[in-house]
Amino acid sequence: MDSAFIIEKSILIVVVFAVTMIMAMYSTWAERKVAAYLQDRVGPNRAGWGGLLQPLADGMKLFAKEEFEPNTKNKFLFFLGPAIAMSAALMTSAVIPWGDKLEIFGRTVILQATDTDSALLYIFAVVSIGVYGIMIGGWASNNKFSLMGAVRAASQMVSYEIAMGLSMIALLMMTGTLSLKEISVQQYGMNWNVFYQPLSFLIFLICAFAEANRTPFDLAECESELIGGYHTEYSSMKMGFYLFAEYANMFISSTIIAVLFFGGYNYPGMAWAVENWGVNIANVIGIAALFAKLCFFIFFFMWIRWTIPRFRYDQLMNLGWKILIPLSIFNIIITGICLLAFK
Incomplete structure (x- = not known):
């Protein structure tokens, strides 16, 4: 492994980190603008x-706020909770293919921090770690409302991870790989997986809302019942970490949906663009195509938040266990039958 390769990957990691933070930061601005538009306000x-500049002003406000801590014996865990939530949100981006490749100074730069044959397993592993940040923070807050919110979040995320994982099995049966790069390559042009696995996409999308604690699945921070939920006792930048983690998760979830089901960086006419305009211009357009797709899903997350009221908790659990999991198993069976029939 030469030093140029290490520098190249280090720069890519820093760029991906910066883009994730900027997207999370300006998603807070977009959230309020979308809400204002839907409610006939200015925002x-x-x-x-x-x-x-509102997100910058909000960040400065969070840094400048006085920091309060509850009377708890678990101060280390109280600090650890938001750190785990934020770290898990940022770690997921390591295996996402942001584009194909660029030719820079005679070197071929692959636009992916790391390409592994088990990228999907890595994503599910990191997502399952994120629940610990919420659970630890709620438990260490020494507050019954926070603990209730943490218990809700843990049971909700574990329940919907099962349906999400099962929905991926049908997609893996069709693609035959766990590599996000390979899945993107297979969707060249308009050969998108959503046309072959619409039910898998629908289940994954619903579970992504639940995993990101977004309305109508935001029972973990239901202010009408639990004040602020699991982050009730948090203030200043520790609360900011929890809020940023939610928006970073929304950004990463939208990106994964775009990569798995909508071709990622692929777009119609990409082969023609490579042949006539060169690799760099064609792949820069591919990066723009990926961001256009993920920005649509970020907007969709926000649109749903201001359109559909939140579920009751029993409705949320019934949807996960009695509808989504059986539907996922049914989809696996149908996919298997189709693969055998048309092999």
Whole structure:
């Protein structure tokens, strides 16, 4: 492994980290703008043109806020909770293919921090770690409302991880690989997996809402019942970490949906663009195509939040265990039959 390769990957990791943080930061601005549009309001419009500096103002406010700590014997765990939540949200981006490749100074730069044959397993492993951040934070807060929110979050995320994992089995049976890069390559042009696995996509999308604690699955922070839920006792930047982790998870979830079901960085006419415009221009357009797809899903997350009311907790559990899991198993059976019939 030469030093140029290490430098190349280090720069890519820093860029991906910066993009994730910027997208999470400006998703807070977009959330309020989308909510304002749907509710016939203006939204943030004072800090910068169209309120574009509002996320920076919010970040400065969080850093400057006085920090309160509850009377708890588990201060280390109280600090550890938001750190785990934020770290798990950022680690997922390591295996995502952001594009194909670029030719820079005679070197071929692969636009993926690391390519592994078990990328999907890595994503599920990191996602399952994220629940510990919420559970530890809620338990260490020494607050019954926080603990209730943490218990809700843990049971919800574990339940929907099962349906999400089962929905992926049908897709893996069809693609034959766990590599996100290979799955992207197989969707060249408009050969998107959503056309072959629409039920798998629908189940994965619903589970992504639950995993990211987004409405109508935000029972873990249901303010009408639990004040602020699992982060009730948090203030200053520790609360900011939990909020940023939610928006980072939404960004990463949207990206994974785009990669798994909508071709990732592929777009119609990509082969023609490579042949006529060169590798760099064609793949920069591919990066833009991926971001257009994921931005649509980020908007969809926000659209749903301001359209559908949250479920009751028993409805949430019934949907996960009695509907999504049986549907996922049914989809696996149908996929297996189709593969045998048309092999």
